[in-house]
Amino acid sequence: MDQPTEQPSKGHTRTRSAVKATRPRSSTKGPLDVDDVPLTSPGPLSPPHTQRMTLQPQPRSPGPASPLPRSAAQSPVPRRPAPRPKDFSFLLRPEIYHPLTPLAIPTAFRSDPSKQPTPETPIPDLLARGQFRAAAIAATTALTGPDAPAPSDHARIFSLLYTRLACLTLIDGTAIAAQEVKTLEDLNSVVYVDETTGEHLVPWELRVLNVRLQALGFGDPRRAVMSYYDLAREARARLAAVMARHDNSARELWKDRLADVGIRVAGALVEMDDLTGAAHHLGSLPEREGDGGKLAMAKALLWLHLGDVGAARRCVKGEGVEETAEKVVQALCDMADGEYQTALDRWGELKEESDDEMIVVNMAVCLLYVGRMQEGKSLLEELVACGRSSHTLLFNLTTMYELCTEKARSLKIKLSERVAAMNESVNGWEKTNADFKL
Amino acid sequence: MSHQRYPSHDAVKEPHSVSLKVLRLSRPSLVTQFPLQPPLSDPSSRQQPLAPASLAYSPHDGSDVDTNPAPFVLSPIVNLPPSFGSAYVGETFSCTLCASHDAVNLLAPGQDESALPEVARSIRDVRIKAEMKTPGVGAPVTPLDLGPGSDKGIDLAAGETLQKVVDFDLKEEGNHVLAVTVSYYEATDVSGRTRTFRKLYQFICKASLIVRTKAGPLSVGGQGQRRWVLEAQLENCGEDAMRLEKVVMDLELGLVYSDCNWEASGTQRPLLHPGEAEQVCFVVEEAVGDGGSVDERASEEDGRVVFGVLGIGWRGEMGNRGFLSTGRLGTRHVEPKKVAA
Numbered sequence: 001m002d003q004p005t006e007q008p009s010k011g012h013t014r015t016r017s018a019v020k021a022t023r024p025r026s027s028t029k030g031p032l033d034v035d036d037v038p039l040t041s042p043g044p045l046s047p048p049h050t051q052r053m054t055l056q057p058q059p060r061s062p063g064p065a066s067p068l069p070r071s072a073a074q075s076p077v078p079r080r081p082a083p084r085p086k087d088f089s090f091l092l093r094p095e096i097y098h099p100l101t102p103l104a105i106p107t108a109f110r111s112d113p114s115k116q117p118t119p120e121t122p123i124p125d126l127l128a129r130g131q132f133r134a135a136a137i138a139a140t141t142a143l144t145g146p147d148a149p150a151p152s153d154h155a156r157i158f159s160l161l162y163t164r165l166a167c168l169t170l171i172d173g174t175a176i177a178a179q180e181v182k183t184l185e186d187l188n189s190v191v192y193v194d195e196t197t198g199e200h201l202v203p204w205e206l207r208v209l210n211v212r213l214q215a216l217g218f219g220d221p222r223r224a225v226m227s228y229y230d231l232a233r234e235a236r237a238r239l240a241a242v243m244a245r246h247d248n249s250a251r252e253l254w255k256d257r258l259a260d261v262g263i264r265v266a267g268a269l270v271e272m273d274d275l276t277g278a279a280h281h282l283g284s285l286p287e288r289e290g291d292g293g294k295l296a297m298a299k300a301l302l303w304l305h306l307g308d309v310g311a312a313r314r315c316v317k318g319e320g321v322e323e324t325a326e327k328v329v330q331a332l333c334d335m336a337d338g339e340y341q342t343a344l345d346r347w348g349e350l351k352e353e354s355d356d357e358m359i360v361v362n363m364a365v366c367l368l369y370v371g372r373m374q375e376g377k378s379l380l381e382e383l384v385a386c387g388r389s390s391h392t393l394l395f396n397l398t399t400m401y402e403l404c405t406e407k408a409r410s411l412k413i414k415l416s417e418r419v420a421a422m423n424e425s426v427n428g429w430e431k432t433n434a435d436f437k438l
Numbered sequence: 439m440s441h442q443r444y445p446s447h448d449a450v451k452e453p454h455s456v457s458l459k460v461l462r463l464s465r466p467s468l469v470t471q472f473p474l475q476p477p478l479s480d481p482s483s484r485q486q487p488l489a490p491a492s493l494a495y496s497p498h499d500g501s502d503v504d505t506n507p508a509p510f511v512l513s514p515i516v517n518l519p520p521s522f523g524s525a526y527v528g529e530t531f532s533c534t535l536c537a538s539h540d541a542v543n544l545l546a547p548g549q550d551e552s553a554l555p556e557v558a559r560s561i562r563d564v565r566i567k568a569e570m571k572t573p574g575v576g577a578p579v580t581p582l583d584l585g586p587g588s589d590k591g592i593d594l595a596a597g598e599t600l601q602k603v604v605d606f607d608l609k610e611e612g613n614h615v616l617a618v619t620v621s622y623y624e625a626t627d628v629s630g631r632t633r634t635f636r637k638l639y640q641f642i643c644k645a646s647l648i649v650r651t652k653a654g655p656l657s658v659g660g661q662g663q664r665r666w667v668l669e670a671q672l673e674n675c676g677e678d679a680m681r682l683e684k685v686v687m688d689l690e691l692g693l694v695y696s697d698c699n700w701e702a703s704g705t706q707r708p709l710l711h712p713g714e715a716e717q718v719c720f721v722v723e724e725a726v727g728d729g730g731s732v733d734e735r736a737s738e739e740d741g742r743v744v745f746g747v748l749g750i751g752w753r754g755e756m757g758n759r760g761f762l763s764t765g766r767l768g769t770r771h772v773e774p775k776k777v778a779a
Contacts, residue, residue, distance in 0.1 A: 124478055130491060135477070163477035170491045174472075205475035212472065256485035260509055267472075267511035275679065276709055298510035305468055305512055306709065307681045307753035328505050328514050335516070336465060336757025338530075356505055357495045358515040365466050365516050368534065371586040371603050390495045392469050392515050399461070399518045403536045404599050406457040426476075428491035 086191070086201065089151035091161060094144040096183050098176045100137055104432045108413070108420035115424060123163060129424035136167035154201045162206040165213060172432050178217035181210055188230065200234075204257060207231060208264070215268070224268040232261045259288055263298065275306050293321030300329040309336045324354060331362065340369040357388050361396060373400055389419045389427070391435055398437045412436045455561055456594070457540040458620050458637055463532040463603065464523055465756035466516035469494040473508040525614070526646035526676050528762035529754075531606045535566050535584070537620050539594035563591035564600050564622040573612030573643075582606060591622070608643045609762075615640045646680070646760060647750060648673040653769035656721065663724035663732045666769060668695075670718050670748060674710035680752040680760065682708050685718050688763070689746035692736055695722045710752075744768035 102110060110116070117126055117134040123142070126135035139160045142148070149156040161184075168177035187210055192202050200207070208231065215224035235258040242250040262285050269278035282299045296315050303312035313333050316326040327350055334343035347363035350356075360383055367376030380397040397415065401408040416436045422429065471494040479486045490497055493506055494513035506513055525531055539561045567589075568582040584602040592600055608614070621634040649672055656665040668687075674680055687695045698719040700707055708716045722745050724732045736743050749763040 127477060132491065159478060166474050166477045166489070166492075169472060169474065170489070205479075209474055253485060260485065263507075263509050267509070270470075270511050273679075292504065294504075294507045294510075297505070297514070298507040298512070301468055301507065301510070301512040301514060304756060306679070307755055307757050308707065309753065309757045322505075325505055332468075332514060332516070333757075336753075338465075338757075338759065358505060358513070361495070362514070362516050365518055368518065368601075369463055369466075369603070371534070371601050373534070373536065373601050374599060388496060390515075392494055392517055395520075396518050403459045403461055403534070403601075404538050404597075405540050406459070407540065426490060427496050 085152040086154055087151045088154055088157050091157055091183060092143055092148050092151065094140075096180055097140040097144065097164070098180065100133055100171075100173070100176075102133075104172075104434065105133070105430060106413070106416040106420070106433055106436060106438060108417040109430050112420065115420075115429070123160075127163070127167075128426055130426055130429035131424065132167040132170040132428060133430055136164050136171065136173070139164035139167065158202050158206055162203060162209065165206070165209055169209075169213075170428060171430070172434060174213070174216065178213045181213040182217045184210060184214070208261065211264075212268070212271075221268065221272040224271070225265055228261050228265045228268060232258060232265075235261060259285075263295075266298070266302070270302070270305075275302065278302055279306065287320065293325045296321045297325050297329065301332075304329075304332055304336055307336070309333045312336075324350065328359070335362075335366065335369075340366050344370060357383060357390060357393065361390075361393055364400075365396060368400065368403075373403060376400060377404070384415070384418055387422055389422060389431065394419070394431065394435045395437070398435075402437070409438070412438055454633060454635055455539060455559060455624055456564060456620055456622050456633075456635075457538050458566075458618060458635075459536045459538070460616075460618070460637075460639060461534050461536075462519060462522050463534055464519040465754075465758045466518055467520075467756055468512045469515050469517050470511050471506075471508060471513050472511065522641065524677055525608055525641055525643045526760065527608050527611055527643055528646050528750075528752075528760035529608050529758065531608050531614075531643075533604050533606075533616065535568060535602045535604065535618055536599050537564055537566050537594075537601075537622075538599040539564075539596050560593070560625050561595075562593045562623040562625060564594050564620070565589065565591040566600065566602050567619045567621075568602075568604050569617050570606050571615040571617065573610050573614065579617070580606070594622075611643055611645050613640065614643055644676065646674070646676040647752070647762060648675050649748070649750065649762075649764055651748065651764065651767055653722075653745070653767065655769070655772055656723075659723055659726075661726045661730055661732065663726055664736065664743075664771065665721060665723040666743070666745070666771075668720045668722055668745060668748075668767065670764075671715050672710070672718060672750060673715040674712055677712055678754055679709055679711045680754050682710060682716060683751045683753055684749075685720075685751075686749045687720055687722070687746055688749060689722065690737060690744055692725050693722055693745060694725045695720045695745075738771065739768075741770055742768050743771045 117129075117131050117138075119138070119141070121131075121134070121138070123135055123138050126132075126138060143157065143160050143164070149160070151157075165177045165181055168174065168180070187202055187207055192200060194201055202210075211224050211227040211231070215221050215227070235254050239251065239254040239258060242254060263282075266278045266281045266285075269275070269281060279299070279302055282295065282302060285295060287295055293316065296318060300312040300315035303309075303315060312329060316329045327346060331343045331346035331350065334340070334346065344363065344366040347359055347366055350359045351363055360379055364376035364379040367373060367379070377397065377400045380393060380400065383393055384397065394415070398408070398412050401411040401415070405411065413436075416431065416438070419431055472492060473488040474492045475486055476489040488508050493508055495506070495515045497504060497506065566584060568584060569579045570582055571577070571579045582604040584604055586603070594600060604616075606616075616639040617636060618639070619634060619636045621632060623630060623632050649670055651668060651670045653666055653668045656667050659665050670685075672682065672685075682700075684701070685697070685699055689695060696702070698721065710716055724736050726732060738744070745767050747763045747766055749761065751759070751761045753759055
């Protein structure tokens with residue numbers, strides 16, 4: 001380590017609570033340290049430099065009397081002549097992965113033999129067909145079966161692990177994913193870094209997904225904010241490095257990633273119900289050129305969620321906001337004001353201009369509020385007939401079924417049959433009982 | 439909301455051909471989403487588009503406008519209220535009542551469709567009536583207005599629904615009962631009869647805001663008008679955050695007030711999380727007429743100056759409105775201590 005450890009002035013001493021004790025020790029810095037690496041840092045990043053940023057374990061307790069065991073044992077000696085191959089066999093143990101049963105799947109999705117994947121179906125096919133449960137199972141089989149990757153084959157292991165975890169979140173299995181992700185422990189550990197190049201071995205998308213899942217798994221939502229800041233710091237350093245190299249394509253990639261993580265911080269704050277914090281954070285993010293007012297939309301939705309309709313309306317008044325986005329927010333604001341008829345008229349106008357699923361669903365909801373549920377129900381059924389099947393669409397339609405009859409169950413089962421008859425697509429094919437309130 | 443079917447009014451013990459279902463219409467909620475990168479995507483120079491299955495609604499093909507602010511967690515598509523939730527004093531209780539011609543209802547359990555006599559029963563003149571019983575002792579039952587449209591009975595073909603919406607301002611804590619009566623005329627080829635049933639929906643209305651007030655004298659103003667300061671603590675005792683929108687005083691004749699709160703200072707409206715309190719303050723004084731003197735002394739009741747009432751308006755999640763006003767506030771007038779020069 002090229003950084004001396006005698007700087008206890010940085011960051012405060014922490015008393016670790018009982019809950020946190022179950023969490024792996026992490027080298028995260030606080031969000032306030034984000035300016036440590038200036039965006040304009042000159043020169044490309046040399047490998048030891050990268051290591052210092054991402055790997056240096058922060059001293060949690062002052063004084064050298066309590067060295068961190070892991071850093072003492074595995075602290076990389078810079079320029080070790082021949083690094084040992086990495087061993088990720090701890091991710092190949094079958095006991096980590098939970099079995100996924102088809103019990104929560106409506107029968108309609110299990111009856112058509114042509115749509116039942118076989119164990120031989122390749123994972124990319126499953127993903128393209130929206131068979132995410134099958135893909136999650138296939139990823140586990142690939143990780144733990146006879147053809148499991150070598151413990152050092154980090155690219156394949158992490159690709160399969162990401163497939164597994166991402167698919168779990170798509171099939172209402174986020175709780176399971178949050179348990180399974182714990183095996184990764186601290187992704188900032190040196191275990192995950194190539195000792196010669198200083199590159200992080202874990203793909204970026206897995207590191208991003210890991211933040212939210214670990215926060216859920218360890219019951220420590222605040223951690224997510226800090227971990228995103230960690231990623232943001234790294235993205236900024238990378239961005240500075242590629243800009244110095246005039247590598248334009250890599251620059252766009254890191255810019256995208258930095259912006260993405262910035263928005264995810266706000267999401268983490270919303271998830272922990274710190275809505276004011278999220279609003280402040282979104283307010284601090286720079287508008288990106290050509291984003292069509294996405295940030296303005298995000299801010300407006302947050303204000304609506306908070307109940308400040310005036311602030312929401314102001315968000316979309318500015319330049320650079322797409323006209324459609326502005327109309328959408330205005331219609332949502334009318335609904336928040338309880339002016340459902342006005343909102344309904346706006347959704348009706350928008351529906352003429354666009355075939356956006358959201359516009360039709362929101363219009364149908366408005367119809368129910370003004371006492372015209374029958375029309376709303378027909379609108380939603382038309383959407384299903386057009387091949388749409390988002391969770392929201394199905395939820396609202398089954399709610400209307402429940403209002404129409406004492407015997408909604410048969411209607412719901414018929415709906416599940418119609419959805420199961422749809423073509424498989426990357427939008428997701430298989431649904432759960434919960435989607436139909438069965 | 440617990441509900442029970444009231445014993446049927448009519449003597450016929452046959453299942454009803456019309457069913458009644460209700461849904462409380464709180465504000466719809468924005469759907470959350472957790473967008474992610476598609477698995478197994480090739481590393482490339484640009485960030486890949488997010489996996490469509492991780493978005494709250496499918497992105498539409500071929501259009502240039504994307505309304506989804508992904509990767510943000512909130513999306514503009516809305517869900518109907520999933521459950522009854524909590525009802526709070528100060529809110530408007532909205533509810534939709536749906537009476538449907540439930541053709542399948544004619545079948546008793548285990549009964550075959552062919553076992554029915556002529557299925558051709560027509561349902562005519564369906565009407566819904568609703569009333570609210572409030573917790574006050576001996577409080578009258580309030581008949582509710584049903585919208586939209588007139589309360590004329592309508593005919594329902596099988597599978598059709600008569601939908602109504604009721605609104606009721608919640609003003610009291612405690613047990614409320616929404617009583618809904620459905621009546622219709624059931625006609626077969628040879629005969630017909632009027633049938634009625636009633637369902638009761640009971641729910642508890644909780645306090646949303648605790649208001650504590652304190653009034654004290656201020657020094658007499660320049661024109662000899664008496665002045666007071668009124669402070670109030672507003673505590674959110676509900677379960678959801680609320681954004682205070684306005685605090686206003688409705689004063690007795692001859693009094694005016696100035697607001698010393700966020701409107702006066704131009705700061706953001708306070709957000710109250712559950713259990714949090716906000717202190718507000720007003721200066722109340724006797725009105726000074728055109729002549730530059732106090733026209734009329736503030737009215738006093740038993741030596742007590744009565745100011746008027748304090749009204750508090752707020753917005754909850756998705757802009758759900760709340761408003762409540764206090765009882766009549768006032769203070770025993772005491773001359774402020776003279777400060778020695």
